[in-house]
Every structure is written in structure tokens, then in C-alpha cells.
Amino acid sequence: xxxxxxxxxxxxxxxxxxxxxxxxxxxxxxxxxxxxxxxxxxxxxxxxxxxxxxxxxxxxxxxxxxxxxxxxxxxxxxxxxxxxxxxxxxxxxxxxxxxxxxxxxxxxxxxxxxxxxxxxxxxxxxxxxxxxxxxxxxxxxxxxxxxxxxxxxxxxxxxxxxxxxxxxxxxxxx
Amino acid sequence: xxxxxxxxxxxxxxxxxxxxxxxxxxxxxxxxxxxxxxxxxxxxxxxxxxxxxxxxxxxxxxxx
Numbered sequence: 001x002x003x004x005x006x007x008x009x010x011x012x013x014x015x016x017x018x019x020x021x022x023x024x025x026x027x028x029x030x031x032x033x034x035x036x037x038x039x040x041x042x043x044x045x046x047x048x049x050x051x052x053x054x055x056x057x058x059x060x061x062x063x064x065x066x067x068x069x070x071x072x073x074x075x076x077x078x079x080x081x082x083x084x085x086x087x088x089x090x091x092x093x094x095x096x097x098x099x100x101x102x103x104x105x106x107x108x109x110x111x112x113x114x115x116x117x118x119x120x121x122x123x124x125x126x127x128x129x130x131x132x133x134x135x136x137x138x139x140x141x142x143x144x145x146x147x148x149x150x151x152x153x154x155x156x157x158x159x160x161x162x163x164x165x166x167x168x169x170x171x172x173x174x
Numbered sequence: 175x176x177x178x179x180x181x182x183x184x185x186x187x188x189x190x191x192x193x194x195x196x197x198x199x200x201x202x203x204x205x206x207x208x209x210x211x212x213x214x215x216x217x218x219x220x221x222x223x224x225x226x227x228x229x230x231x232x233x234x235x236x237x238x
Contacts, residue, residue, distance in 0.1 A: 157205070160196045168189045171182055172220065 006174060013170040014163075021162010028151045028158065030105040035144040037071040038106070038114065039137050045075075046133045049126060056089060056122040057082040060096075074099040093118030107147075113139045179224070183217055 041063055048059035057079045064075030078096030081087050097111055097118070117136040120129055190213030197206035232238075 153200075153202075157197070157200055157202060160193065164189050164193050168186055168216075171185050171189070172216065174182065 010170040010174050013173060014166040017166015017169060018163045021158050021160070021165070024162065025155045025158040027105040028147075028155045031107065031110075031147040032144050032151060034071065034104040034106050035110060035140050035147055037067065037069055038100075038110070039140050039144070041067050041071050041075060042117075042133050042137050042140070046130055046137075049129050049133065053126070057092075060092075070103045071100065073103070089122040090118055093121060107143075110140070110143050113143065183221065186213065186217060189213075 044063045044066060045059060048054055048062060052059065054062070060075045060079035060082065064072045064077075064079060066072070067075065074096040077099050078092045081095035082089065082092035084092075094115075097114055100106055100114070101111055113136055117132055120132040122129075124132075190209060193209045193213075194206050197203070197209060
């Protein structure tokens with residue numbers, strides 16, 4: 001009975017370590033893809049602003065629907081918030097950013113780039129908005145490159161460290 | 175002396191060895207050093223009571 005309990009505890013600690021490692025590693029693995037999706041979304045939004053000259057809420061909705069995924073959902077949420085009563089562009093954009101923060105692997109710096117862009121969206125003329133969209137895409141490209149480097153450096157390390165660290169901790173506590 | 179304690183230290187040593195090898199292959203020499211030092215300190219920490227018992231036994235045997 002006692003041995004079974006100890007074996008069960010060991011298995012639980014080892015599994016917990018493994019899952020922590022997998023969680024951290026997967027956040028490193030997902031971040032470049034999430035940044036790529038954000039760039040694609042901003043590219044589509046640029047097209048909407050430049051050629052379609054649609055209302056911002058409609059443009060956000062279209063981009064969100066055509067893109068899909070978590071980033072697309074964030075754009076749809078921002079569009080829905082913009083359509084709501086007594087909501088400004090910045091508040092609606094923040095609603096989308098909140099969704100991105102909780103569901104994607106984007107870092108605080110990535111979110112900050114998008115937040116800065118949100119201050120300009122719908123508030124200035126078309127040329128100025130396009131300029132800021134281009135700047136945001138360029139900054140996200142830099143972040144993507146850094147995220148790829150971080151992924152190459154840390155993903156495998158965290159996978160091994162989580163699994164073997166859990167085993168080591170389990171052994172010590174056994 | 176309990177045999178399972180020896181197996182525990184051996185298993186811990188194997189895990190530290192695998193981690194050290196993995197960090198080396200990833201060119202993370204800094205982390206490899208940290209892991210080996212932490213492994214050594216941990217094993218020393220869990221063996222220290224046995225070492226203390228051993229010295230106590232030696233002192234008793236030779237009446238020091």
C-alpha cells in the first residue's frame with residue numbers, strides 16, 4: 001500500500017514536471033507563428049484601408065473572418081466591441097488585445113507594438129494609418145526573427161528540462 | 175545501509191548526465207555547468223547524513 005502511494009506520487013511529480021516543460025516549450029514554439037499571423041492580419045487591414053476604404057469596424061470584421069484562428073478571433077472581438085454602445089476605437093482595440101494576450105503566445109513587447117498602432121487606427125487620415133500599419137508590420141518582423149532565435153535556443157532545452165527535472169524531483173522526494 | 179538510497183543517487187546521476195549532455199549538444203555550456211553543480215550539491219545534501227553517520231562510526235570505533 002505504502003509503495004503504491006509512493007509510486008503514484010512519483011508519477012504525479014514526474015508528469016507535472018513534464019507538463020510544465022511542454023507548456024513553456026510550446027509557448028516558444030507558437031510565438032513565431034502567432035507573430036506571422038499578426039503580420040498577415042495587419043497586411044490585410046492595410047489593403048482594406050488603402051483600397052476598400054471601409055469603416056474600421058467592417059474592415060476588422062472582414063480581416064478577422066478571412067484570417068481565422070486566435071488572431072482572427074481577436075479582430076472579430078475588436079469589431080464587435082467597436083459596434084457596441086459608447087465604445088471608442090482604442091477601447092475596442094484593447095478588447096482584441098486582451099483576447100490575444102490570453103490565448104496566444106505573444107509577449108508583452110509584441111502586444112505593446114499592437115497597442116501603439118491602436119492609438120492611430122481610425123483616428124488619423126488614410127496615409128498616416130497606412131504608414132503606422134507598415135511600421136507595425138516591420139517591428140513585428142523583427143520580433144518574429146527574435147522569436148525564432150529564442151525558439152531555436154530554448155524549445156528543446158525546456159522539453160528535456162521539464163521531463164528530466166520532474167523525474168529528478170520525484171526521485172529526491174521518493 | 176539501504177540499497178534503495180544507492181539506486182536513488184545512481185538514478186539522479188543518470189538524469190544529471192543526460193541533462194548535461196543535452197545542454198552541451200545545444201551549445202548551452204553555461205546551463206550545462208549549472209546543472210552539474212546543482213546535481214552535485216543536491217547529491218551531497220542527501221548523502222551528508224550518511225557521511226556524518228560514517229564519521230560518527232569511525233570516531234566510535236577508534237574511540238576518538
